[in-house]
Every structure is written in structure tokens, then in C-alpha cells.
Amino acid sequence: MxxxxxxxxxxxxxxxxxxxxxxxQVKDLPVDFFGFKEIGLExxxxxxxxxxxxxxxxxxxxxxxxxxxxxILGPAKMAVDMGFDYLMGTIYYxxxxxxxxxxxxxxxxxxxxxxxxxxxPSILDGSIDELVNEAKQLEALGVDGFDLLLYRYKYPEKIDxxxxxxxxxxxxxxxxAGSINSWDRLQAxxxxxxxxxxxxxxxxxxxxxxxGSYRDNVIAVLRKLGKNI
Numbered sequence: 577m578x579x580x581x582x583x584x585x586x587x588x589x590x591x592x593x594x595x596x597x598x599x600x601q602v603k604d605l606p607v608d609f610f611g612f613k614e615i616g617l618e619x620x621x622x623x624x625x626x627x628x629x630x631x632x633x634x635x636x637x638x639x640x641x642x643x644x645x646x647x648i649l650g651p652a653k654m655a656v657d658m659g660f661d662y663l664m665g666t667i668y669y670x671x672x673x674x675x676x677x678x679x680x681x682x683x684x685x686x687x688x689x690x691x692x693x694x695x696x697p698s699i700l701d702g703s704i705d706e707l708v709n710e711a712k713q714l715e716a717l718g719v720d721g722f723d724l725l726l727y728r729y730k731y732p733e734k735i736d737x738x739x740x741x742x743x744x745x746x747x748x749x750x751x752x753a754g755s756i757n758s759w760d761r762l763q764a765x766x767x768x769x770x771x772x773x774x775x776x777x778x779x780x781x782x783x784x785x786x787x788g789s790y791r792d793n794v795i796a797v798l799r800k801l802g803k804n805i
Contacts, residue, residue, distance in 0.1 A: 578801045579765055580608035582637055582751065583794065584776030585625075589641050589697045591616030592780065596625050601791050603632045606803045608772065611637030611664070614651040623658050635661035639723065639753070639774070641696055645669045652676060656683045664723045664751065665689055668714055678718050687721040687751060690714060698754065700725040704734060708741050721748045721771065727755035739768045757783045762800060 583602070585595035591612040592598065599610065610629045617625065629636045638655040640663065642648045648666045652675045655663040663676060664687040677683040690710045692701040702710075711722055724742060729735050742750055749771035756762055757778035765773045775797065778784065785792045795805050 577769075579752075579770045580772035581797065581801060582609040582611050582753075582772055582774045583607045583779070584637075584639065584774045585610070585612045586616070586639075586776035587780050588777065589613060591622075593617065596621065596628065598790060599625060599628060602794050603628070603634075605791075605794060605798060605805065607634065607794070607798065609637055609662075610634050611639055611662070611774070614638060614640045614642070614654070619654070622654075626658050626660060630659070637662040637664050639664040640666045641698055643667045643693055645671060648672065649675060660684060662687060662720075664753070667693060668717075668719070685720040687723045687749070688714060688719055689723050689725065691725070693725065698725050698728050699730055700728045701730045704738050704741055707738065708745055711742060711746050715746055715748055719748065722746065722750045723753050724750050725754050726752045727761060736764075736768075739764075739770075743769055757781070759784065759800075762797065766801075 585592055585598055593616065595612055595617060626636050638660040640648060640651040642651060648669065649671060652663055652666060652672055656675055662685045666672065666688050668688045676686045691707045726735055726739055729738060752765050752770045752773040756765055756773055756775050779790055779793045782788060782793050784796045798805055
């Protein structure tokens with residue numbers, strides 16, 4: 577099964593200021609999901625873009641790149657209040673359950689980071705055993721999936737091993753997020769068997785069709801995923 581494309585209107589871990597215009601360019605394409613980050617747009621424009629995504633028949637992701645508990649709770653509440661379908665990112669804290677809900681009270685699907693995360697754009701640190709063990713603990717607590725910063729891993733020579741361990745030992749959906757910016761990395765993502773993946777900056781930087789438009793780059797990736805366009 578092909579992984580799902582989560583098209584992010586982001587560059588350098590921030591939402592681009594003209595994200596709404598870019599959505600209008602590609603809203604007719606068979607993208608699986610659309611999303612963006614918690615910073616870069618005014619709240620009114622965030623709400624407008626989320627509404628437009630839903631009106632076009634898609635589900636939405638808000639990815640929050642924050643690491644301190646107090647910095648996370650506000651954007652998490654915003655994701656729920658604005659009606660996003662998925663909250664992705666954040667370091668896990670028990671207090672987040674009070675906002676996102678769980679079980680019969682679930683308000684939004686929650687895909688947190690795991691591992692030691694720092695900086696922006698994010699860096700993922702920690703041993704593979706540490707990462708897998710943390711993911712298992714969070715899975716047991718009821719998270720709906722994970723946001724894995726695979727190509728932000730501090731130890732690039734271990735990326736394939738990390739992907740294999742996580743996908744073999746974790747049952748909930750896992751999204752490969754960040755720096756999928758070449759055909760080789762896209763093919764690896766397909767081969768690895770991820771549930772989904774994000775692409776943001778690589779579309780703006782025209783990494784797939786250097787001489788093409790933003791839309792051309794999105795279409796090229798969708799065709800690689802077997803979409804009929």
C-alpha cells in the first residue's frame with residue numbers, strides 16, 4: 577500500500593504567509609491530507625485555511641513544533657477549537673489528554689513526536705532503543721499515531737535501522753515527517769512502508785521538478801504514488 581501524502585504549506589518549519597494561495601493552486605488534486613504549522617499565519621487566516629481544506633473535502637493536520645509543556649497547551653487547544661482533524665507533533669505531556677480527549681471523549685487524532693527533539697527546524701536525538709521504547713509507552717497510553725522525524729535523526733547512518741525498528745514494533749500509524757526532499761528519499765519512504773509522510777519545503781524549493789511550478793512538483797509526487805492525474 578502506498579503511503580499517504582500530507583501536503584504541508586510550510587518552509588523551515590513555519591507556515592508560509594501565502595499558504596491559502598498555494599492551497600487554491602492544488603485543491604483539485606488527489607492529495608490525501610493538507611496541513612500546516614502553528615506559526616506563520618495569523619489565527620484568522622489559519623481558521624480560514626482549515627475551513628477551505630474541509631470545504632474542499634479533505635482532512636487537516638496542524639503540526640506543532642514546541643517542546644515545553646506550557647508552549648504546547650495553547651496550540652493544542654487551538655487545534656481542537658479550530659476543528660483540525662489531526663494534531664501532529666508536540667512532546668507528550670499527560671496534560672495534553674485534557675485538551676485532545678481520549679476514548680469516547682476524543683476530540684482530535686493525536687500523533688506526537690517521540691525521542692529527544694530540539695531546535696527549529698527540528699533535530700531528533702536518542703538511541704534507537706530509547707526511541708522505540710518511548711513510542712511503545714506512548715502507544716500503550718492511547719495515542720493515535722506518531723510523527724517520526726526520520727530524516728532529522730542526528731545519526732543519519734542509522735536512519736534505515738530506525739525506520740525498520742519503529743515500523744516493525746509499533747502498530748499505530750507512523751508518519752515520516754521532515755526533509756523528504758529527493759526522489760531517493762521518497763522511494764525509501766514508499767519501500768519502508770510508512771502510513772504517511774509529509775512534504776512541505778521540498779515543493780516550494782522545487783526539488784522534484786526543478787524547472788516546473790509548485791503544482792508541477794505536487795503532481796510529480798502524486799504520480800509516483802500511483803495517483804491518476
